[in-house]
Amino acid sequence: MASRTRGPVSPEQIPGFTQQDLRDRFLVDDLLVPGRLSAVSTQFDRVVAVGAVPTDAPIELTTIPEIRSEYFLEHREIGIVNVGDDGTVTADGVEYPMAPEAVLYLGRGVREVVFTSADPAAPARFYGFSAPAHTSYPTVLARPDEGTVRELGEQATSNTRRLRQVIHENGIRSCQIVMGVTRLLEGNMWNTLPSHTHERRSEFYLYFDVAADARVVHLMGEPSETRHLLVGDGELVMSPSWSIHSGVGSRAYAFVWAMAGENQSFDDMDHVQITELV
Numbered sequence: 004m005a006s007r008t009r010g011p012v013s014p015e016q017i018p019g020f021t022q023q024d025l026r027d028r029f030l031v032d033d034l035l036v037p038g039r040l041s042a043v044s045t046q047f048d049r050v051v052a053v054g055a056v057p058t059d060a061p062i063e064l065t066t067i068p069e070i071r072s073e074y075f076l077e078h079r080e081i082g083i084v085n086v087g088d089d090g091t092v093t094a095d096g097v098e099y100p101m102a103p104e105a106v107l108y109l110g111r112g113v114r115e116v117v118f119t120s121a122d123p124a125a126p127a128r129f130y131g132f133s134a135p136a137h138t139s140y141p142t143v144l145a146r147p148d149e150g151t152v153r154e155l156g157e158q159a160t161s162n163t164r165r166l167r168q169v170i171h172e173n174g175i176r177s178c179q180i181v182m183g184v185t186r187l188l189e190g191n192m193w194n195t196l197p198s199h200t201h202e203r204r205s206e207f208y209l210y211f212d213v214a215a216d217a218r219v220v221h222l223m224g225e226p227s228e229t230r231h232l233l234v235g236d237g238e239l240v241m242s243p244s245w246s247i248h249s250g251v252g253s254r255a256y257a258f259v260w261a262m263a264g265e266n267q268s269f270d271d272m273d274h275v276q277i278t279e280l281v
Contacts, residue, residue: 011046014225014245035128035237044069047205047243048263053131055118064116076113080136082170082182083107083129084259086211090127093117104147104184106169111136130209134263136178143175162193179263186257197276198249204264208240212257221250226275
């Protein structure tokens with residue numbers, strides 16, 4: 004397990020950051036590495052981001068020093084999305100088949116979690132978003148066609164997209180996690196337009212199905228002091244509660260969005276029109 008910690012950042016620091024400073028603090032570009040389990044412990048609502056890409060052998064989710072637990076989910080919960088090819092997650096001896104874009108929720112107290120790819124040559128890529136949990140909720144698997152689907156945006160503004168809510172207050176139950184997958188329709192590039200902030204929780208974006216010759220320009224920062232990150236396939240952006248999040252790609256793409264914090268109300272957000280950004 005390769006683990007490291009990302010500390011807190013205040014908005015007052017942003018004007019003095021170089022582009023590399025921004026990438027070092029808010030972007031994780033090596034979470035999904037073939038044959039490796041990775042974890043990033045953060046001070047953003049104590050979220051831990053996990054990546055596992057099993058190739059020639061299964062990968063077990065082991066604990067990390069930063070959370071001081073006997074096993075990873077002793078005091079935590081996790082939402083797992085497969086953004087690669089077919090695979091399986093085995094939780095306490097029960098196998099859960101994970102097709103591309105399947106979502107699995109594992110609650111507090113699950114001791115053993117193992118990731119496996121159906122074909123080592125075309126591996127699954129498992130992304131996990133973990134938050135502290137005060138109680139235990141049942142393990143639930145959502146297949147790629149399951150969840151609450153919202154059709155959003157319009158072609159005129161190039162942001163027609165299909166947002167699928169999976170772990171949320173009216174779906175799979177959790178203590179803190181709100182999680183889903185958004186896919187832009189072909190010919191659309193803008194996501195989360197207008198941009199917004201979440202004063203009561205952090206949000207992480209894991210971009211996938213980004214072509215090798217494409218990038219997503221992810222907007223971040225306070226509305227009065229915006230910055231950007233150039234993001235590639237399988238890369239993660241961590242967005243604190245004070246930062247906007249919106250973006251545009253050089254072609255259509257998909258992303259996993261996940262939140263943790265003070266509440267689970269999906270629409271608890273403060274919109275900021277693009278004409279208000281500086």
